[in-house]
Amino acid sequence: MEYRKLPHGSEKISVLGLGLGGIGKTPTSEIEAIIRKALDHGINFFDLCTAGATYAPLGRAIAGKREQVYLQMHFGAVYDENGEYGWCRDFDTIQKTFLWELETLGTDYADFGFLHCVDENEDFDKLVEIGVLDYLKELKEQGIVRHLGFSSHTPSVANRILDTGLMDMMMFSINPAYDFEKGDDYGIGSVKERFELFRRCAGEGVGISVMKPFFAGQLLSAEHSPFGQALSHSQCLQYAIDRPGVLTVLPGVQTMEHLDQVLKFLNATDEEKDYSVIGGFTADIISGTCVYCNHCQPCPAGIDIGLVNKYYDLAQAGDDIAANHYTKLSVKANACLQCGHCESRCPFGVKQMERMISIDGYFSAI
Ligand code: SF4
Ligand code: SF4
Structure with a gap:
């Protein structure tokens, strides 16, 4: 496993992390086993825009290893009584959710406190207005949140948030479909805008954690890929890892089989990771x-x-x-x-x- 240092910190983050967004309906014993196996293979970074059911087994899996694990926690992702995820802009609910998350995980800090899923300027204004950004700043001063960050799909909004100078990490959707203007509604921005954003992050020491490296699985299938040809998991992961500023890529896993598939990247050959085939898909653009x-x-x-x-x-x-x-x-x-x-x-x-x-x-x- 390769580890990359957070520019605004000392954390050494595994280039392969895990996104836990879809794991909430998996039996809790399997969630715990998946996290343990991931840790055993050197994965130390987990994104927690997930479901309520993920927190307790994750807490059990990282017990005794908390300082070796980095958790990206989202202020604005909340969970209802059934543990279902919701996008929220109510300060009290966001605060209550964060305190519940810490307690359920059995920890007293978040490595990364994120403004969650900010895709529009008005939404960033709203988070500032209701006090979430100030709350995150206070938590950072208290050491309860160690670094600030945000997730977004929109380069222009991401640039505005970066302008605050407060951010240490950005979670962004990166894959060849989004980067080369062949994606869906989340693939926002031209090739130029997106690449300039990645370079800006690298230049300012803001790490990037990557979501959607497989374009929701579509890139893995010739039938569903906008390029009409399938890429492998390892090709997509290497593509994202090679973008400027990227520290870690967070493929989503729901089962042990998914994890095993992703872990194959660690033993993949250079030929298996070579994604240059996309040159034929994108010749008109780049x-x-x-x-x-x-x-x-x-x-x-x-x-x-x-x-x-x-x-x-x-x-x-x-x-x-x-x-x-x-x-x-x-x-x-x-x-x-x-x-x-x-x-x-x-x-x-x-x-x-x-x-x-x-x-x-x-x-x-x-
Ligand atoms: S193959 Fe082309 S795009 Fe890839 S590193 Fe070499 S010059 Fe750059
Ligand atoms: S032209 Fe030859 S020597 Fe120069 S970078 Fe390319 S392969 Fe290397």
């Missing part, structure tokens, strides 16, 4: 744009082509940390032999030989 897939490897000069391109894009967007990471690479763009191998392999039509010259020029000048 031809010539490097998506950091590394399908063009091996480079005879030893350049990590995807990483060099990612650092370049981030540095150009103002990310000084990425620029600094570039300077530490043992093989940089100036090693390019102009052999053309990468261009012959790139499914996205990237003119990488020219780009290596530009990248070297850029970094030599700063």
Whole structure:
């Protein structure tokens, strides 16, 4: 398992986490077993926009391990008397739900306190007006919430929330269908807007946790995929993990079989994780744009082509940390032999030989 450090903290978060949204109807003994098995395989990050029934078995599974586990808890997700999820904008209900969640989990803090599912500007205004943002700030000062974050599907609203400068984590829906304008109502924003948002998060040290990596399963089936061709779980997970700013991807699991399927990613080969096939689906939209897939490897000069391109894009967007990471690479763009191998392999039509010259020029000048 790879772990990525939260830029505004010391937490080391597993790139593979779990979303527990659909697990509420699973027998509680199985929920507990799923969490235990996930922990045994190095997963340490769980999203808790879920159902009321999830909390007690999750609490039992993490008992004695609380400090090794990171919980993303949503202020605005509430549960009725049957434990059914509801989206809420009533302060008292939100507060009561959070206190109940802590008690049921057997903990006294949340690692991440989230403004839940904020897709419209008016909704962000409402959360501020009813005092949820102030409540989260108070909880952070008291150490009851360790980091602030939010979930959204809308780049423009996400940018507005990022403008507060208060956020450490953003939960966002990322998959090739949404990113390349072939998704549903949740796939909001152009390719450019979405990629700029991811780069902004990386530049400002706001981690991204990814929801909907499989586009609700549609990408896994040729019949339902908007591309007419199925991708595998591992391809979708690797795609999301490679986006700038992403710390963890949160596939939803409901059964042990689902977890086992997701865990196969940990032993998948590079070929099994290679998602460059999407170059053929998206040629009309992103031809010539490097998506950091590394399908063009091996480079005879030893350049990590995807990483060099990612650092370049981030540095150009103002990310000084990425620029600094570039300077530490043992093989940089100036090693390019102009052999053309990468261009012959790139499914996205990237003119990488020219780009290596530009990248070297850029970094030599700063
Ligand atoms: S140049 Fe093409 S194949 Fe290589 S990392 Fe970029 S998009 Fe992928
Ligand atoms: S053109 Fe440069 S970056 Fe591309 S494979 Fe050859 S040496 Fe590597």
